[in-house]
Amino acid sequence: MIGRLHHLAIDCPDPAVLARFYSAVLGKPITYQSDDWVVVADNDHSSGLAFQLAPDHQRPQWPDPTRPQQMHLDIMVDDPAKAEPELLALGARKLADHVYEDPAGHPFCLIPKPTWA
Template identity: 60%
Template sequence: MIGRLHHTVIDCPSPGDLAEFYAELTGLPVTYRSDDWVVISRDDTTSGIAFQRAPDHRPPRWPDPAYPQQFHLDVMVDDLEVADAAVRRIGAQRLPAGDHVYADPAGHPFCLIRRPSWAPPISRA
């Protein structure tokens, strides 16, 4: 092994706003915050998702290859319809291509997927 995954880093124009969106979506708290860098993770010693300020950020356009998706997250949920309403309430927009494909507030695509049977139920703490 050469290394261990630390954070998935997402470029965006407003790290604090996008971190709050994903904190609400995933239930992970914000564990670090500066003007240009915000992290959500289980705790301050756990890898997570980091949001980095990119002043010239160009949002992807799903599924336009001229504006590639750059990354996407699959988020497992117990109930797709309940989750659809919840992600729209916190600022996601449904994208026309694909089933349960959304854009976060900075335009990055993400998908809601039905929780596989092997995964424990999603619980809101």
Template identity: 55%
Template sequence: MIGQLRSVVIDCPDPRSLATFYSELLGLPVDDGASDDTWVVIAGSGHRLAFQAAPALRPPTWPDPAVPQQLHLDVQVEDIEAAESRVLALGARRLPGQGEGFRVYADPAGHPFCLVFVD
């Protein structure tokens, strides 16, 4: 092993706003001690996501490959209907595409993510 993963970093136009969205989605608190106007961290239970300012970001155009998704998060949920209602209320939007066990959404900055459930 060369090293250990410290953070997954997501570029976005408004780091504070997107960190708040994922804080609510994942139940990870914002770490104000590790954050400023251009970098916001949420962390807890051994997980850490960081949000970095990228004012000119072109959001992915899922499923159109003109601007690829580059990465996405899978978030496991127990009740897909309840989870969908909550992420939509937080500012996510539903994207085309789903399969057995998952549905695709975009966060408020346009990054795709999936809600994954097991029947």
């Protein structure tokens, strides 16, 4: 092993807003916050999602290849239909069946939790 994952850093126009969104979606706390960098993780010693200020961030336009998705998260849930209203209330927008975008426009998918998880 050469190293281990520290964080997946996601560019966005407002790190605090996007961190609060994913904190609520994933049920994980915000473990670090500054004006331009916010982290959501299990604790301050574990890897997680980091949200980085990108003032000129351009929203992805999924599925338009001229403004690609850049990255996406697959989020396991017990029941995608039950999770949808909660996501929409937090500020997500539905793009397609089980495909949503977060408040900064990054697509993410709801995946039914497999039996092994």
